[in-house]
Amino acid sequence: MKLDFPQLLPPARFLAHAALVGNGWNYRGTASTTRTGVTCQRWGDKSPHVPNYSPETHPNEFLEENYCRNPDNDANGPWCYTTDPATRYDYCNIPLCPGGTARTRVLGFARPPWVQYRQTLVF
Known part of the structure; x- marks a missing residue:
């Protein structure tokens, strides 16, 4: 999974469900x-x-x-x-x-089309 975040916004926080992966x-x-x-x-x-x-x-x-x-x-x-x-x-x-998988949601901001992305998180 690859997620890009705008440089000016705080990084999103990832919340996993209540079981282990x-x-x-x-x-x-x-x-x-x-x-x-x-x-x-x-x-x-x-x-x-x-x-x-x-x-x-x-x-x-x-x-x-x-x-x-x-x-x-x-x-x-x-x-x-x-x-x-x-x-x-x-x-x-x-x-x-x-099955060793979990649903994850990202708390953060939606990307407006004019925002340049400079930080990338890869999972």
Whole structure:
């Protein structure tokens, strides 16, 4: 898939449905417990763990809540910091998309015919 974006507009944000495709780098569902059933810590909280990934450090990764995400493109899939002081992070148990595909929608601006495109994203 190839998408072009105008230089002057902010990049579009991609929202995937609540299941995994590949390693889940684009997972945007609302799962908020680890595979062992521990509640995820909010990404912006500093306790019980100080996160390396937070809404401040990675504003485009949808880290506003305590949902499972994959901000570092981990091969094992979405994960979260846990509320268990003894376990810094753990992976989440999220189902795979049927057939390995997902529908994706792009939030952004429609292209007027007179706009010159200079940024390209290729998937």
